[in-house]
Amino acid sequence: MNALAVVVPKAETEAKLDSLDAEGVYDDARKIREHDADRIELPVLAEPRATTFDALIEQDDPAVRTAGxxxxxxxxxxxxxxxxxxxxxxxxxxxxxxxxxxxxxxxxxxxxxxxxxxxxxxxxxxxxxxxxxxxxxxxxxxxxxxxxxxTETIHTEHGTKYALDLADVMFAPGNQAERARMGAVVTEGERVLDMFAGVGYFALPMARGGADVVAVEQNPAAFRYLAENAQLNGVADRVECVLGDCREYASDEPVDRVVMGYYDSLGGYGADGENDDHRSDYLAAAFDALDGAGTIHVHTTCPEGQYPERSVERLHAIADEYGVAVASVEPRVVKSHSEGVVHGVLDTVIDDG
CATH class of the missing domain: 3.30.300.110 (Met-10+ protein-like domains)
Known part of the structure; x- marks a missing residue:
């Protein structure tokens, strides 16, 4: 049996795994195991060429990973x-x-x-x-x-590092593809408002993509990690961290794009129609930030059989209430929210001209 393994720092596990897998040398038939207090052994099929490591070793008793x-x-x-x-x-x-x-x-x-x-x-x-x-x-x-x-850790996905304490702040693993997408849709120098920034779920990929992001978060614990993560990812110069309620944030200049990553942005409702309140305050703040034109990514939950029609109808109703012209809405499914309920995002273009 092949027994090669690379020794890497524990804090870099996720990043090293991604890199080894991309190289095609990660051996997923064997178990990852501890090397010492600060490092682990990642099994490999051959010596990596693109992934850095502390040492290449041959394990004395390699352990086969069971199926599950x-x-x-x-x-x-x-x-x-x-x-x-x-x-x-x-x-x-x-x-x-x-x-x-x-x-x-x-x-x-x-x-x-x-x-x-x-x-x-x-x-x-x-x-x-x-x-x-x-x-x-x-x-x-x-x-x-x-x-x-x-419960404190550093999670890495698509090159973005998220430091957080999972006992204090939320992290939604199922939103990984959407976080990566937001990093790809922005353009260099674009001005973005992230209304529910958390620890930087969307703000960090967008800043790494070249955007200038105003990241607003009202949870002090999440805000602390947001500021730390901007430093950790080398984008502190492109992320303005604001502690407070996003509905009360007033920008000095219009933004080009708004991300509303809170899935209750349009008002919460489940498969049985409960809690079907009509919410407009968050969208009103987003409209004000755009000042007439731009893109809003509105996250929402909706009964699966009624998405996207019900969510789009609600968005249009709120826009009409505020006299805002919706040029187009492109709905996407992010993931299943709960049984019978979908978590979606409406990529909405506003153009009053």
């Missing part, structure tokens, strides 16, 4: 019914695993699944149970179920 969580649970004595009811999906954010547990799991069962996930993802150090997200500040409710309990 179900295999690890069977090794722990779980029967087939218990395995079938275990979580089927989870997300690895930096060195933290986020998992939503089905109802009815006790503390011991959660811990057992958490330990199995740590074995499955050798680079991970903590497993968190996702309990939900609360309020407009999007504060997460999580519980440590296994590992070191350290």
């Amino acid at each position: 969580l179900d295999d690890y649970l069977r090794e722990r004595g779980w029967d087939e019914d218990a395995v079938a009811n275990a979580p089927s999906s989870w997300a690895v954010v930096g060195d933290v695993v986020l998992v939503a547990f089905p109802d009815g799991y006790d503390e011991a069962e959660r811990a057992a699944i958490g330990e199995a996930l740590l074995d499955l993802h050798g680079e991970a150090e903590t497993v968190l149970a996702r309990e939900g997200i609360a309020g407009e500040a999007r504060e997460p409710d999580v519980t440590v179920v296994a590992g070191s309990g350290d």
Whole structure:
């Protein structure tokens, strides 16, 4: 069996994995494992040429990666019914695993699944149970179920680094493609307002794409990481960080583009029609920021069978209320929000001329 591995800093795990995979030398048939307190061993098929590393070693006893969580649970004595009811999906954010547990799991069962996930993802150090997200500040409710309990991490995707504490701020792994897209749609020197910046989910890729971004965030914990991440990604000169309510932000000059990444921007509603309030305050602030012309990316949730028609109708109704001309709306699906509900984004062009 091939036993080559590269030793890399733990903090750079995600970036190194992406680079090795792009080179075609990452060996996903073997487990990632710890080398020392600060470094890990990433299995490789051959010596990397484009990826830097601390050392190239030959492992004494390379461990084969089993097929998945179900295999690890069977090794722990779980029967087939218990395995079938275990979580089927989870997300690895930096060195933290986020998992939503089905109802009815006790503390011991959660811990057992958490330990199995740590074995499955050798680079991970903590497993968190996702309990939900609360309020407009999007504060997460999580519980440590296994590992070191350290919830602060650095997550890297498409070259953008996000430092964050998953116990304090939200991170939506399912929005990865949309974050990358926003980094690609902006142009050099374009002025952008990110109304719900968080830790820089969209602001960072857009700034890395050459845009000048005003990033507004009202959660102090998220704001601290937003400012840190602008420095971490080398774009502090292109990101103006503003702590406060985006509806109260007044720009000195019009922007070309507005990102409304909060999915309740149009008013929340689910598959059963509950909480169907008509919200216009966020869009009104976006219209003011554009001052007559530009693009707004409006995130929204909607019953799956009624998207995009219902969301587009609501957007037009609010625009009419404020006397704003909508030139075009291009709807996109970001991901499933919950059972029967889609999370979408409306790429909306405003042109009063």
